[in-house]
Amino acid sequence: MSKETQNTTPPSEGRGAHVCLTPALLPLYNVEEYIVVIIDIFRATSSICYGIENGAEAIIPVSQVEECAAYREKGLDYLLAAERDGKVVDGFDFGNSPFSYTAEKVAGKTVVLTTTNGTHALHLSRSAKQIVIGSFLNLTALCNWLKNQHENVLLVCAGWKNNFNLEDTLFAGAVIEQLKIEGVVLDDAAIAANDLFQLGKDDINQYLKKTSHGERMKKLGIEEDITFCLQVDITTAIPVLQGERLVRLV
Amino acid sequence: MSKETQNTTPPSEGRGAHVCLTPALLPLYNVEEYIVVIIDIFRATSSICYGIENGAEAIIPVSQVEECAAYREKGLDYLLAAERDGKVVDGFDFGNSPFSYTAEKVAGKTVVLTTTNGTHALHLSRSAKQIVIGSFLNLTALCNWLKNQHENVLLVCAGWKNNFNLEDTLFAGAVIEQLKIEGVVLDDAAIAANDLFQLGKDDINQYLKKTSHGERMKKLGIEEDITFCLQVDITTAIPVLQGERLVRLV
Structure with missing residues (x-):
């Protein structure tokens, strides 16, 4: 089977907004046809957005x-x-x-x-058209920028040890919520992520309390970090990968 | 990192009900610690359940x-x-x-x-304690049997070309709906699958219409098959893998 049939490719007409639920699924995508957004909500990409903003x-x-x-x-x-x-x-x-x-x-x-998880996702996305960093902190600034690029978007959830996690997926769903207005073509993972976001959006912190990572975080005593990472739109900087460095997108 | 830390293992106390969203994620699980349910709703596992029943x-x-x-x-x-x-x-x-x-x-x-997808999932699950087949057709019979086994359960979505699909995930969520009553420990994928099932359960056919596979199926002119595969509890047989053959579980 050819790479084209095997892999997920953006739609031939219109733009695609796809969600890669874990880095383990990245080989299924033709990454070079997308702008990639790396998502690692607890806490790497949230800290990165905050640091670049500051x-x-x-x-x-x-x-x-x-x-x-x-x-x-x-x-x-x-x-x-x-x-x-x-x-x-x-x-x-x-x-x-x-x-x-x-x-x-x-x-x-x-x-x-x-x-660990965030770097892994970044390395596997190297061949993308561009790699930017997303978190609830810069959600709307990121979405506005993505809408203006007229490119296919792949939201890559860093997940937990290569497997699915709910917080990264929920954020992907929040991005889809803003992108879908533009009439882009969604894949099943994007539909699922967006539906999960609908369920959780009124109180994301509460929604995520039932997850495994929430439990882990509580044990580590970093609940304040969690609350911080779930603040929406407190920053506008979009970190972008240049070589091995994440810098503020100009 | 040791295999134990790297892989998803069932909880040390109580039973685990975990969902593997695509066969590509199976290497992340210690499959030998689970009863595995293979799920390929359109149409392999539905046809298998119906054939064994008949x-x-x-x-x-x-x-x-x-x-x-x-x-x-x-x-x-x-x-x-x-x-x-x-x-x-x-x-x-x-x-x-x-x-x-x-x-x-x-x-x-x-x-x-x-x-293709179903066989792939089966082969990767070979080392499981037992491998059974699930579909909406035998949902409750399957869940009743699973509850009586007192083992960890891994619901393996066959997906589409190794990637996520919504119909298999929704069915996994339907199984979780019945198993969670027993107080089993869920992973993030099980929580997500169950939440998606809650959204879709009142009209699964309608809910799935927005998915990529629904589109594919419509193009193939097999909408009657889809409707058939979404019937709940019309069979009671549980197909189980013995060697290379799926037979009726005694």
Whole structure:
């Protein structure tokens, strides 16, 4: 079977807005035909949006603590962010909490951020036309920009260890909610994500309480981070991948 | 990272009811710790349930038309089912329509059924404790049996070319609806599937009309098959995999 028949391709007429529910499904898409939005709501892409909004010069996502630590050798201007089990790793500047990404801390700095799921999704999306970062924080700014691009959009949920999670899917559904007005063609995952968003939108925090990740987060004592990450439209910056660096889209 | 941490495992206390949204995600599960239910609503698992209910001695799922044709050499008792683009392949006895699986046609016979997505899901689930077949046709009989097994349950959606589809997910949500009463532990995909079922349950046919597969089916002129496959509880047989054959569970 040819790659064309095997893979999901955008519609031949009109634009497609598709949702890739986990990075494990990315090989099923012809990524080069899309603008990709990376979604890792708790907490990587929320912290990235907040940091770029607050003047971080760049954020470099890496998957391993060791990769992050290696940047220490490259110069003193890097802030290193890494945590394990909800605690900042010894010798690092801060963890993954969005509260660490305030203007006071990150303005003018380059942050190296350790994030397993988010980095994995980014690497697998390398061949996309463009890769941007989404979170509830920059939802409407992101959607307005996407609408103006007249390109196919693939919303890539970073998920949890390559599997489905509800919070990333719900955010994908929130983006679809704004894009579908434009008459784009949705795939089944986009329809499902949008329907789930409809169910949860009145109180996303409450809706997500029943999920596995909500439980994990509660155990880690980072409920304040969750509440922060579910704030809608408190930022307007759109982080975009340039090389290995996420910077503010001009 | 060890296999245990990397993979989804059933909860240490209580039973788990998990949903694997596509066969591409099966490597993320420790399949051997579950009873697996294979789901391919349009139309393989619906036809299998109907055929076993109607007295077929066995149904052998294969993925390629050539594999199916090879059974012709093995004896005259095999009925061979294969279609391409909605038409019965020349030289075969019938296609994948459930209307071909009536008692008149299949009682006492062994049917070799060509089904790409369903066979793929079956093969990847080989190491499960047991593999059974689900469809709306045998929904409640299946759920009652599952409740009595006191085992972890993994609902495997065959999907479409390894990707997510809404009809298989909706059925998984219908099973979760009956199992969750028992106080089992759900994963995020099970929660999502069940929520989608809540949205669609009052008129599943109507709900699925907006999906990509509904469009495909309409083009193939098999809308009657769809309506048939969405009938709830018209059969009680539970097909189970024994070797390479699906037979009636005793």
